[in-house]
Amino acid sequence: MRYVLDMPAMFFSCNHVIYQFCMENFMGKKRCVACGALFQARPQVPNQSYCSASTCQRERKREWQRRKLHTDPDHRENKARAQQAWRERNPEYWREYRDVRLLAGLTLSD
Numbered sequence: 001m002r003y004v005l006d007m008p009a010m011f012f013s014c015n016h017v018i019y020q021f022c023m024e025n026f027m028g029k030k031r032c033v034a035c036g037a038l039f040q041a042r043p044q045v046p047n048q049s050y051c052s053a054s055t056c057q058r059e060r061k062r063e064w065q066r067r068k069l070h071t072d073p074d075h076r077e078n079k080a081r082a083q084q085a086w087r088e089r090n091p092e093y094w095r096e097y098r099d100v101r102l103l104a105g106l107t108l109s110d
């Protein structure tokens, strides 16, 4: 870490060009890619790039989903299939629900 401290001052005003040597990284701090705020990275989360603000976490999730849809055709297909399956299943579900109620109503009135 002596090495980092001996670096010229320009490396301490980090713009992540030389990320692994930057002071923010040395202090365990990172800059949120969504809001640009410095945050304390958690050691348990390598490559953490979003702060804990709820808006940034939503952004992270959106980005993950966007990337997932973009890079994983299986995921896209699964999602479409699941939605289709639900739509196909759903009318039947409600029809049965109604029928059961009607049947129950008739049985009760008898």
Ligand SMILES: [Zn+2]
Pocket (backbone or CB within 6 Å): 032, 033, 034, 035, 036, 037, 050, 051, 052, 053, 056
């Ligand atoms: Zn943020």
